[in-house]
Structures are given as C-alpha cells and as structure tokens.
Amino acid sequence: MNTVLITGCSSGFGLDTARYFLDRGWKVIATMRSPRSDLLPASDRLTLLPLDVTSDESVRNAVEAAGPIDVLVNNAGIGWLNALEGTPIDVTRSVFETNTLGTMRMIDAVLPQFRERKAGLIINVTSSVTMKPLPLLSVYTASKAAVNAFTESLALELAPLGIAVKIVLPGAAPDTSFGSTALSRLEETGGFPAPYAAFADGVIAAMRTPEAPKTLSSDVAEAIWYAANEASAPMRIPAGADAIALAQ
Template sequence: MHTVLITGCSSGFGLETARLFLDRGWRVVATMRTPRTDLLPPSGRLRVLALDVTDEASIRAAVEAAGPVDVLVNNAGFGGASPLECTPLAMVRSLFETNTVGLLALTQALLPQFRQRGSGVVVNVTSSVTLKPLPLVGAYRASKAAANALTESLAAEMAPFGVRARLVLPGRAPDTRFVDNARGNMAGLEHEAYADFARSFIASMQQDSTITHARDVAEAVWRAATDPSCPMRIPAGADAEAWAAEAA
C-alpha cells in the first residue's frame, strides 16, 4: 500500500486531495498547521499531523512521524493581490517563504529516502497564473513561477534515481478558502492611481464563470502521482486548461 503526504489539508485543494487518495485505498498523511481530525472520515489509513512548512523543526518532526512516504504533495500556500508599486516587501518575503522556500524545504527533507529507495514522486501544486502575465498578482505569481522552475530542475536531477517531479497548475477556485485567505494579503488596491483599474479587473475576473473546483485539482494530483507518462505540467480546471491551450 502506498503512502502520500499532503500539505495544506485544512481546506480546499489539500483537503479534497486527501479525501480522494483515501477513497482510492492509499495511506494518507494529511498535514496542516493546526491539526483537525474532524475534517476527514475516520480511517486506519489516515494520519493527521501538524506541519508548518516555514518552520524547520516542524518539518523534521512531521517527516519523522510520517515514516516512509511514496508521494509528496506540496499544496500548502497562500495568495495576495497588490500593484507591485504598492506591495510591501514583507508580503513578498512571506509569499516566497511559504510558496517557494517552504516547498523546497519539505522536499529536501524527503528526497533522501526517495533517492535511496530509487522511487518516489514529488507533486507541486502551483498556479495557472504562471501561464500568462496578469496584473495585481505579481508577487504571488513570481513565488509560484519560482516553484515551477525548482520543480523542473528537480525532475532533471532526480530522474537518474527513479524519482519523478510534476506540477499541477490550478485555476481560479472561488469555492475554496483561498480567496478568503488572500484578503489578508492585499495592499494598494484603493490607491488613487490603481483603484479604478483594480475594480475593473477584479470585476471581470468575478464575471468569468469558467472556474476550477477542488475535485479538478485532486484528480490532477492523482494523475501526477500515479501516471509516469503524464506531462510535466498538468493544468487543473476548465479555466486553467483554457489558459494552457492559449500558452501552447
């Protein structure tokens, strides 16, 4: 029986991915900063662990408690919206610390067992905003684009050891807590130079009915984890698929 460790399982993509892997017979190590055992159905194949990907001690403790892992799903992350002129550098550092550095730190903690065993998969959930230029999300987009670049290099480095790395690129998902979580990381949207543009852009995005659902992402992660022939980048959701087709 295979084991998957998934970060950011308290809601949204991570929670749905944990449900899917449980439903399909895997052992699941569901991690979150504040563990909650009521979010997933009771199962002898489920462990819920505390994990903050920005804390080295937390990473070490979670990896030790998890034991052997076959697939790592780096899903934990958060967003933000701000014109780059108005984006606090503290916000930029925080975005990169979680979305990029934290992803790499946990990956580094698990790679030795993958490499020594000669098998394993790293699935990094980033974002479809990396597929084309978009305003107001420059810092967030940069943190996810950096994660994409890390993943592609990782895939080249790990291939000789039988370890795979893949990317899942979700689209906009208003039915998850991502948007609510991002509201605490906004700046400059009411600045006199940007307010009209920001309102217009946000309204146009909200009017677009083509969106991503958590299940779309969970299925894409499943494919990345179980199908060695899948592409490096897997768009997840109707909007992400449309953007990927435009970018091709």
C-alpha cells in the same frame, strides 16, 4: 498500500485531495498548521500531523513522524493580491517563504528516503497564472513561477536517482477560501494604492464574472491523482476548465 503526504490540508485543494486519495484506498498523511480531526473521515489509513512549511524544525518533525512515503504533494501556499507598490516587502518575503521556500524545504526533507529506495514522486502545486499572468498578482505569480522553474531543473537532477517530479497548475477556484483570504490580507495592509484603485476594481469584477470558466477543488484533486498514478503523465498538468483552456 501507497502512502501520500499532502501539505496544506486544512481547506481547499489540500483537503479535497486528502479525501480523494483516502476514498481510493491510499494511506494519507494530511498535514496542516493546526490539525483538525473533524475535517476528514476517520480512517486507519489517515494520519494527521502538524506542519508549518516555513519552519525547518516543523518540517523535519513532520517528515520523521510520517515515516516512509511514496508521494509528496506540495500544496501549502498563501495568496496575495495587490500592485507591487502596495506590497510591503515583509509580505513579499512571507509569500516566497511559504510558496517557494516551503516547497523546497519539504522536498529537501524527503529526498534522503527517496534516494535510499531509488523511487518516489514529488508533485508541486503551482498556478495557471504562471501560464498567463494577470495584473495585481505579480508577487504571487513570481513565487509560483519560481517553483515551476525549480521543478523543471530538479526533475533533471533527480531522474538518474529514480525520483520523478510533476507540476499541477490549478486555475481560479472560487469554491475555496484562497481568494477570500487574499482579499482579507489586502484589507489588513491598507488596500490598493490610490493610483491603482479604479483599475483594481475592474480587474476584480472581471475575475468574478460568473460566465468565466473556473476550477473546482475536485478538478485539482483529480489532476494530482492522475499525476500520482499515471507514469506517462506529462510534467505539467493543468487542472480546471480555465487552466486547461490556457494550456491549449
């Protein structure tokens, strides 16, 4: 039985991916900052673990508790929406600490067991905005683009060790709490700077256009499943109608 460890399973992509793998017979290590047993169906193949990807100790403890795994899915991330001038430097640090360094921290923790077995797969979830940048997402895009570049280089150094690395690039997903959380954080830090306010209103209105193709959480779960189970899958896998359209 294959085992997958997924970060950020409290909602959205991570939660749906955990359900998807459980439904298909995998052993799932679902991690989140504060584990909730009510989010996933009871199963002897499910283990819930606390994990904060910004903490060395938390990552180390979770990986030790998880035991041997076959696939690591780095899904945990935070969103941020604002102009650079409206982004406090501590917010920039927190975005990179979770989205970029958190991914690196998790990979570093699982590599010893992968190297020992000369096998293992790492799937990093980034974003379609790295294919076509959008305004007001410069800091967030930079944190995810860094993961893309890191992954492509990492794949070359791990291939001789029998370890594979993939990237899943989701599009915009209105059925998750990701966007609403970003907007809440925006309000907490004072909103858009005045010179960008009118422009920002137009950008947000365009993002909410109902006719625009969007990504469902299930699209991302399916893409991650494909990456985990299809040896011939490409390194970069777009997830969702809008992401697929951008990749063509």
